[in-house]
Amino acid sequence: MSALSINPPYPVFTDTEGQPLEDGYIWIGVANLNPLTSPIVVYWDAALTLPAGQPIRTVNGYPSRAGTPARLYAGSDYSIQVQNKNGSVIYSALNDNGLNGGGAVAVNAVGNGVQTIFNVSSVPMSIYINGVYQNKNTYSYAGGSVIFSQAPPQTSVIEFLL
Numbered sequence: 001m002s003a004l005s006i007n008p009p010y011p012v013f014t015d016t017e018g019q020p021l022e023d024g025y026i027w028i029g030v031a032n033l034n035p036l037t038s039p040i041v042v043y044w045d046a047a048l049t050l051p052a053g054q055p056i057r058t059v060n061g062y063p064s065r066a067g068t069p070a071r072l073y074a075g076s077d078y079s080i081q082v083q084n085k086n087g088s089v090i091y092s093a094l095n096d097n098g099l100n101g102g103g104a105v106a107v108n109a110v111g112n113g114v115q116t117i118f119n120v121s122s123v124p125m126s127i128y129i130n131g132v133y134q135n136k137n138t139y140s141y142a143g144g145s146v147i148f149s150q151a152p153p154q155t156s157v158i159e160f161l162l
Contacts (some may be wrong), residue, residue, distance in 0.1 A: 010069040012061040012132050013082050015090060020061025023085035027055050031077040031095045043073045055083075061132075091135065093125070107160045111152030118146045120160050128159040 013021040028042045029035025044050040044065050052065070052072060062069035082091040109118050111129070123141050127134040129152050139148045152158050 010062050010071055013058055013063070013090070014061060014133055014135070015084055016135065018132075018135070018138075021058045021082065021084065021090065022060060024058035024090065025055035025083040025085075025087070026058065026063055026072070027081045027083070028072070028074060029079045029081075031079055033079055033094070035079045035081050038079075040074065040076070040078055042078075043075075044070055046071075046073050048073060048075050091133070107162060109158045109160070111154060111156035111158055113154035114151050116148045116151045118148075118158065118160070119144055120146055120162060122162050124160040124162055126161045128161075129153075130156050131159075 013024060013026065015021050015024075027035040028040060030038040030040055039054050042052045042054070042056070044052050052063075052070075056063050056072065058064060059067060059069070063072050064070065077095055079094045080092065081089060083089055107120060120141075121144070124146060127139060127146065138150070139146050141147070146160065
């Protein structure tokens with residue numbers, strides 16, 4: 001029997017306190033450039049036929065299409081900036097591909113409520129615990145290991161995008 005990964009259907013963006021980002025802004029742009037000044041076309045569908053206007057707004061942490069949670073797709077690597085409703089930057093990366101998974105390798109682990117150090121093969125582009133993005137100030141990387149400031153909860157699924 002093969003194992004199937006069960007993933008949340010939609011990405012969740014959080015504020016600096018780890019709470020779902022309400023009324024936030026998501027900007028997607030040319031890789032290695034500022035996404036606010038160099039946006040690219042992103043889409044609501046994997047076929048890349050339904051363009052999403054930017055900035056993409058969040059509702060309860062989810063990218064929102066007409067008030068409904070939605071997935072986002074890009075046809076290439078991209079930069080991203082996530083802002084709260086006041087325009088303060090929550091997250092920014094000049095070359096990220098975590099929204100569509102293109103080129104990223106996902107490595108999963110399971111939290112036990114105690115362990116804070118997890119070995120990985122390279123610096124993670126992003127980390128999700130139970131589908132929730134982890135702010136970069138909640139962990140560090142050294143010597144092939146990710147070190148969390150607090151142990152992920154017992155039975156939580158930790159996804160490292162490398």
